[in-house]
Amino acid sequence: MTLFDFGVFPTQTFHLLAATEGTMWHSLADILILLATAIVLGTLAEQLRQSAILGYIAAGTLVGPNLLGWVADRQSIFDLAELGVALLLFAIGLEFSLPRLKRLGRIPLVAGILQIILTLLGGLSVSLLLSFSFPEALAIGAMIALSSTACVVRMLNDRAELDAPHGRTALGILLVQDMAVIPLMLIITALVGKGSAGEIAIQLSISFLLAVVFVAVFYGLFNFILPRLLELSSLRRNRDFPILLAMVMAAGSAWAAHRLGLSPALGAFVAGVLLAISPFATQIRADVQPLKTVLVTLFFSAVGMFGDLNWAVQHLGLVLAVVAAIITGKLLITFGAAWFCGQPWQFALGTGLCLAQVGEFSFVLATVARGTADAPGILSETTFRLIISSTIATLLLTPYLIQLAPVAANLLRQLWDRQPAENESRSPHVDVTDLESSRETNDDLVLILGFGPAGQRVAGELLQVGLKKIVVVDLNHENLRMAEQYGLRSQLGDATQIEVLEHAGLYRSRLVIMTLPSPTVCRQIIYLVRQMSPATTLYVRCRYHLHHWQLLAAGADVIVDEEEHVGECLAKHILDSPLLLQQLLKSNQKPEAGQSPDQT
Template identity: 30%
Template structure:
């Protein structure tokens, strides 16, 4: 009995060991974590050392990683974000996917595949590797660059489009079924529509109250369990209705995108998503036919190079056609050229639906893996080539001559402008940097000197005089970059104090973990001031109102300390606790008091002092 209960441990240790060895190695040589997982899977699978042979069961578990990935993508699809990027998402993204799918599908059809098989192949290879593209952009620090934002929009559209594609493939399979099965096909379609309707109704009316009840208990592990229950439950419902599990998880994420619990759910799901997604890629590596790769690697490599060239050219043409500069278009083309994660979902789905033969499916999956292998290398080579021939930017240089003030302000938005005004009014030498060219132009018209520079880069901070500054004020609205700046400053300039603007409580906790010396939530003090004036308008005297505000401020600080140690739900009792108020009179006063302003109060006090002196 003891042996049965521990028999799963060797498999877990095997997967963890393979990942721990392969992933850091591949990231160190610049090939990315995904390729590390793929190669680790090949190494321990039947085509490698055959340490694990039951690839089918582990692939089913690994598919949960794709399910959780779709849930997180759904969480990110807030209506406001979609509207802000709608032109690039639904214009550029759709044009890229259609153009690449048509060209690659036509090539697959000419290679001998059936029309449905060529369509599945063209769509699968037209999708791009989100993880690889974002990794390259993050490493370059160009995710916020124009071509980085447009590349992200394309990836976002691809992730959205996967959902209907996953739903349509089984429907096309039913359409190609014998005529006598049409009745059952209609029943299946009705079941699918009913399942989607049930998920939408539950998500619209029940999920927020449900999570509100769980949050009130303060048990963080219950929230994590509820998040997994939600994702896996909707995934299972969709699977029972004849659709993909990923579709159910995506719908659950979209329904919670505007929820108050969105960030907490994403944080709870993230560790499971990362591990299971890694397990999925390892299972894909185990399923790759090693004999096929050894036998056909020259052909696979030639096809992968040809695919990368064709797809890069198509993507660059689409970017150029929609307004991107030539060099940005070429960068985006190479970054988006590797086949995406969902190719390893769509290709097996096409094989299971009868559109692809087993040998064709194996070859296309190996081809997708090869494109992932050469993608990061091609992106690095292209970047080196472009830097040699690309003319320097004609606009603003990162020139920091004379930028050595006692205070360095990073960010000149609505928050940084007020901070800078206070410092300059007091005569403090202040250096201000911002990476928004339009904001710098506006500041110049109003007589303010703002230097161009990305504060998330260490070399920019050095050039702007961070080593000589006594205080660095981080006033940017990008939460991740703010935490990154604090970490860099504390590591490189430990004697410099760092004050930072915080977006919310979770951002405060992240900044504290990074070592920030002082933080201020951007709306906290203004909300306290408004609350104080509201109390005074209701007849509460100045001293009482000040005591109430100080009590709220004190409890908020104590709650932050509790959350540092116990998580986001710690110290929840400090929110609802009430301060003992002075007893109200039982009878309504004959006359209503009039609240005096500060000048009137001082004048009244002088009159009283004069009467006493007289």
């Protein structure tokens, strides 16, 4: 017997409580299963010193419809996870201001166009030799031509190689590939029978005009309207508003690009680049970081769901042959295109290794080319499974290929050095260690977190003794303007967020000075600094003596206790006043009642 049998909890009550039962909760369950499995396998991959991306993809394959079947609706999850790619590109775009984007030069643009054309023609030719029909061969070439923006950018960013020569070229080529998604999609749609050549030309012209409109609108929004919004006092007082605004800008730019028929990821990147010139870029990137992390993880898990492990094992030889052909062909084509455009061969090799995989947008092209049960497309079921399996395999190999770039470039340089000296004039020697990182090596940076009166006094004293490599981090616009008057680099941001500290240069700093009044905020920052840069020295302001030992236990090296300091200063001022001190001493030497002056 239960309480329901006695009528204590009527069943109708629980039907009312379950009124929100719907597909959303089923989708949420699928997402939770994917993320939980991704945490487990991603952690296992990290323990084995592999990329967590491998664990995320393996998680999707494990719980997907082709293995355990715990999560079946892969398409809806993949659609949601595409927003993660857009947020990733938006955050990367915030690092690339327009001047910095111009510094990429013509090499990525020309090399990207050459890489797409040559890879498409190569895939088409090989497929025709293998007796595929022309439409199917063209679809295969289009899918192979694209590389993985999400995987490559994530890996390069984690390895701090995004600004290295091969990283910049790889990013530029990926952006060209993202732009090529639209014409490739239109071509495959026409091959399936849903459009003609004239309609494709019209759609391309409309897409170009809409892209110009998109850039113009967002340029005006981010340069004239947004700065006034972010300077409102209500936004400065309540941290919720800037976070919400950041999410609206990041997701809104992707949605606007999608509605205009453009690539959402490319649209988000362009919006990020346009926003990068504002002082709010670092804080906005930090605000979108949590959702970006969740959705990017979900994206790689959704990619893994497309894999059919049983089919891949049954056709293992065929899959391995296709994977080897794709990696070798794309490596050689990308290397040749980058080298032909003037990039030194060491960096061209690194670029080729970074892009020697098939990208996430190939899943979209493959789905369109496959068609539906009611309206079959140009791609057979066997070819579809082969492309999907090969794509996932290349994505799994991508972290190793990117890690291999410096080693392979060293080996190639050693072989090159054995050639006659006249060959050196064609390809000048470049130190391959530049491939590993392009970060600054000096470690004399001083970070001042908080630039109120205390921070300004500290900066003034440091400037007087010749310390000029100072970066100020503050959320108050007026304080940042004051820092600029001091001639210091300043950054708008919340120092309790890792992204803000990284961008400010924590890894290159020798000293961090915290003048913030809140002990809770100071403890959070101390934990972050100790986690990210243990060797950095921490000087921390302590407003009340009560919190002195808490900050010391958190990891601060030097505590400036305001109450102790005030006491010391007051005592010093008293001791430095001879007249007052003499009067006090005389008053203390007066005889007590019942004593004679001689006894005193």
